[in-house]
Amino acid sequence: MHLCLIDDDAALLATLSRGLSELGHECETFTSATAGVEHLLHPGSARPDVLLLDVMMPDLDGWEALARLRAGGFDAPVIYLSARREVDDRVRGLDLGADDYMVKPFALMELVARINAVVRRRGQRAPFTIGGLVVHRDRPRVELDGRTLDTSLREHAFLELLFSEPERVFSKAELLHELWEIDFDPRTNVVEVFIARLRRKLGPTCSGLVETVVREGYRLARETPQ
Template identity: 40%
Template sequence: MEILVVDDDQAVRDSLARSLSYTGSEVQTAADGIEALAKLASYTPDAIIMDVMMPRLDGLETTKMLRESGNDVPILILTARDAVDDRVDGLDAGADDYMVKPFALDELLARLRALTRRVKPAAEEESPTLQFADLVLDTQHREVTRAGHHISLTRTEFALLNVFMENPRRVLERNTLLNEVWGFEFPTTANSLEVYIGYLRRKTEINGLPRLIHTVRGIGYVLRETAP
């Protein structure tokens, strides 16, 4: 796995590069967003680890610029323990996941592996287009529309919605969704699923459209026209 580590703290860069190298990954580093963009002009890693607070060009702006340019390399942002706004803003900017400092290397590796296997090649998809009510998901072109309006999704949001679209009206347990989207190694105590359900709802319910992703209390979630 090729990883780009972007952090203005040299000690963090060196520590991550050393630890990831021990696991067999090839690692490049950058001290800020400007340096990262320069490297990415001629280099495509399997994933990017991006700190939020950096001089010159921070992690949020760098992520946003990458997504606006069409670069969909998985991005995992690093935030301080109490920086809730940074996590929300990072997901809004197009990041695929986040981790709070300090973190365990094993969990970081698990999340990186999950990020890099989320999207199956189009050739593996049974059908390029899935539809439920007025919601359409095009797996080949990675596009989503509802009521004819385009919806911009991150890689993780797309993967999660794809699971729902493949299982319409079926109640999906929380652990099932975690395993399908984040992989079996993902810690089931994390709240990432709830965060991404909220983002999907917000994006698919724009302009007052009715809710399609419903909570089944004590079990999980279901994609259906009306609440269970």
């Protein structure tokens, strides 16, 4: 998942970011709430799957930060991370539009469980994952070993097809219809060229995920490439 963390405690931020990254999440961090809010509200910024937000920060507190984000149309799930443990604080955070509130200190795996829970409650679809490959389903994004691949919309759609029906072999005619919306032309090699390009992008560790079934088509490999 793509996570955004805003906390003025640089040491905590580094620890959380490292731990979450090791679990396969992509993390962007801000020690300034003002900078974080400006980034998230910028029209060109990618929407994170979950925002982790501190409450007590010097330039802009978490209450005002969330109020500005929600007013600006930011609708991603938000989890407050705070040393403030009073019930009134938790209620205030939830009333402002947060999805959860965690009191510091906390265990990393509990945080991960809370992140997964708010994503499920929001009805977001979890990405397809196999090995180091992550294929998001709520946005056209493909990641490999923590880095974003430069895949096209059609390449993303193809990977979604394979993952959604892992036992199915997609024929060349089906792929031409599904991805290009054209009738089958036995003379065209557009599918073969497309597959070869995608395999190069996936690199040596994951190119084998796209398996060729001779005289039938393509499917998701039955075994994860090593």
